[in-house]
Amino acid sequence: MSHTAHIPSHRKPRRSASKLAVRAGVAGGVLSTLAMAGTASASPAAEPATETTLEMPVLNMDLGSQVSSAVIKAADNTRAQALVGELNAQEETARTGAAAEAKLAKADAQAKADAEKKASDEAKRQADADRANRGDGRTQLASAKGSSGSGSSAGSAASDDDSGVRAPATGSASAIINFARNQVGKAYVLGGTGPSSFDCSGLVQAAYRQAGISLPRMSQDQSSEGTSVSLSNLQPGDVLYWGSRGSAYHVAIYSGGGKFIGAQNSGTGIVERSLSYDPPSGAVRIL
Structure with missing residues (x-):
């Protein structure tokens, strides 16, 4: 056994490191405060502390031009x-x-x-x-x-002509011509069959109806009826045609004395004219 074992130790107990750090910090703070107070009292004429001003960064942008550009763009879009x-x-x-x-x-x-x-x-x-x-x-x-x-065998006064067709009675030809002449001055209308207007074949058909004879409606067919006669041997009532027989495009009635009655066109209407006015191509005898 040590000769010092019975002697109580006089060493102070160790303090923890954290407590030491706190105490050191407090002490340092106190010392700093005292130092500053001493300095302030030692130099009362020192210059006052200046305020620090923070400068905002300057934006390097032309806001006016941008706004103008935006307005122009919006207007263009509109x-x-x-x-x-x-x-x-x-x-x-x-x-x-x-x-x-x-x-x-x-x-x-x-x-x-x-x-x-x-x-x-x-x-x-x-x-x-x-x-x-x-x-x-x-x-x-x-x-x-x-x-x-x-009638011929019975001693009728009528006689046959050279063509073999019996010559018409004067009354039949007169009825045809008188009817046609009474229509002179009326209008020419294509397709007209009377009583106020006629076309060429409509007039011929209506005139022959006065003699009790029914003729076809069209000029082509009318020119095919009866028997052909020469223009130098015409009789009143003969049908004159223009064009070829069977395909005539116009017809009229020979009224005697070198004249004919016909519905010529819309400009002249129904007229009685000399054969020389519009010489026909041929003629047929139907009576």
Whole structure:
């Protein structure tokens, strides 16, 4: 056993490091405060502390030009949008107009087609009627020839001409010519058959009806009726034609004395003129 074991230690107990640090900090702070106070009291004429001013960074931007550019850009965008709207409106108007025009064109085409079909049907009907009339006319002519033959054998005053067709009675030719002459001055209308207007074949057909003879409606067929006669051997009541026999484009009635009565055209109407005014191509004798 040590000879010092019974002697109590006089060493102070150790303090913790954290406590020492706190105490050192407090002490340092106190010393700093005292030092500053001493300095302040030792030099009272020292210059006062200056205030520190923080400078804001200067923005290197031209705000005026940017605002102006933005305004111009916005205006350009507005104008562009307005232009697009206007173009769209014009396109819509054009489409609407084109649709309307197409509708009108379709309606016109349909109306034209309907009119052409109606005209075609009418022409067909007229052709059928002409064929029927031509058959009736030939039947009547055959009956007239038979009657004239009987009259000759019975001592009738009428005589046959060189063509073999019995010469017409004066009364029949007079009825035809008088009727035609009474129509002079009336209007020429294509397709007209009276009583206020006629075309060329309509007048001839109506005049021959006064003598009880039914003729075809068309000038081509009328020029095929009866017997051909020369223009130097015409008799009142003969049918004159222009063009070729069977395909004549115009007909009239020989009224005697080198004249004819006919529905010439819309400008002259129905007139009585000299053969020299419009010399015919040929003539047929139907009476």
